[in-house]
Amino acid sequence: MGTRDPFKASEVVSRRGGAAKQPLSRDIIVAAALDLLTQEGLDGLSLRKVAAALDTGAASLYAYVEDLQELHALLLDRALAGVDTSRNPQQGWRARLETLLESYYRALSRSPGLAQLAMSTIAAGPNALRIIEALLGLLGEAGVEQATAAWAVDLITLYVTAIAAEQSQRRRQPDPLGTITQVVGAVSAEEYPRIHALRHHLLSGSPVDRFTWSLEVLVKGIVQTPRPDAPAGKAVASRKRMTPARNRSSSKKL
Amino acid sequence: MGTRDPFKASEVVSRRGGAAKQPLSRDIIVAAALDLLTQEGLDGLSLRKVAAALDTGAASLYAYVEDLQELHALLLDRALAGVDTSRNPQQGWRARLETLLESYYRALSRSPGLAQLAMSTIAAGPNALRIIEALLGLLGEAGVEQATAAWAVDLITLYVTAIAAEQSQRRRQPDPLGTITQVVGAVSAEEYPRIHALRHHLLSGSPVDRFTWSLEVLVKGIVQTPRPDAPAGKAVASRKRMTPARNRSSSKKL
DNA sequence: ACCTGAACACCGTTCAAGT
């Protein structure tokens, strides 16, 4: 194990002969970790490797970071820095919502394993808060009651994270035997008639088409589904019978 | 500790003085792993510990299981065995859908870490297929066009898994500093006015209430949102009356 | 065939000791 590996992979390497090590800092550590995550995926990310990339030992990182878990959280928030929440007043709430969530989705998909990491890390950094704030604003514009919007934000972000995680990892495995494709394609028509009949539909559609469709599902559902305990104030009077938002025809049974 | 006898935690322990080791088998390995997962969570699950519980070395497991990943997949499917897909013809599709998904959700929530595991494991075992098959049937009854139902199943299962994972891990941390509760509760009113204003709403609601609400959102959205490339006109336009999913006589292209 | 101890190449985290 050569300790002096010229394997730095960071900006400041050495000026002349000597090894001019940059001073450690939270920021540099997080940057190196994100680099590593991007290049090697979640499994390739370790404190030891981050330390090695910074030409030090793993123990040194503990002066700046509590934990591997904390590093994960910092990593996630830094990755979310790229999400654009600026308002474009030209567009309606719906278009802006879609733009924002696509940006969110793309940020999580940028590095393999980032979305996976997001599924096991609570996103509560400044960038996550900025995104939530923006979402609340958009849902408000959409006329969603406040208490409902609070839950809706959770639902939406959870879903975007989940779908990014699912797809990031579908990409990890080119086509081993266990893949959905193989299983669904070979399913027995007697045992699972519906899966068999729909096997092509189940696998069809580009990620972006599915994403767009799912978003539409969520938005439509959210706009029409008040929280059970929502104030009966202006929009909804849902106490026992759930009546669709505003005044739709109340015929919808089943 | 000290829940069971010595250390075995499985049926066949020792008959007489000697240590009568049960023969290994896939089934026994998976059972031991599920035990371990239930008792110690995902982080406490390892091939070495499973082997130790079965009084052997980790290497021995490789005769029955390809991989840790494969063990995960087997584990997940075994956990899904408890999901009830039997039809109760007394109830409408909606009630049955809710029952099924609650059962699914509960199965994933039974062991800590199981839902997390599910997020990084493709569920394609017989029990997963059985659940998908049932979901397709229910969506068909709901009048959802077939191609749309195929995508909807993905959306629904992904969501149930994700919310189970989120909550299973919210339970892991009682209340360290980074928790959502702490962050959201202390957010600055100037920087994040909307989060601040809604901070109580954001945290309110029991898991089951949120789950039920989310499900309603999804179902309403799905019923009303055909796939972009779905056959137009024919069946479910937007919210017309549901057809009793009976007359399959008309030409069912695709 | 089935099983296994030992080894290999890794982990996160702690700590006494260095500067």
Next chain:
DNA sequence: ACCTGAACACCGTTCAAGT
């Protein structure tokens, strides 16, 4: 104060050797 080598207690996986 900051940094570190070494150690501790773990991992998944492989393999030659045992029965």
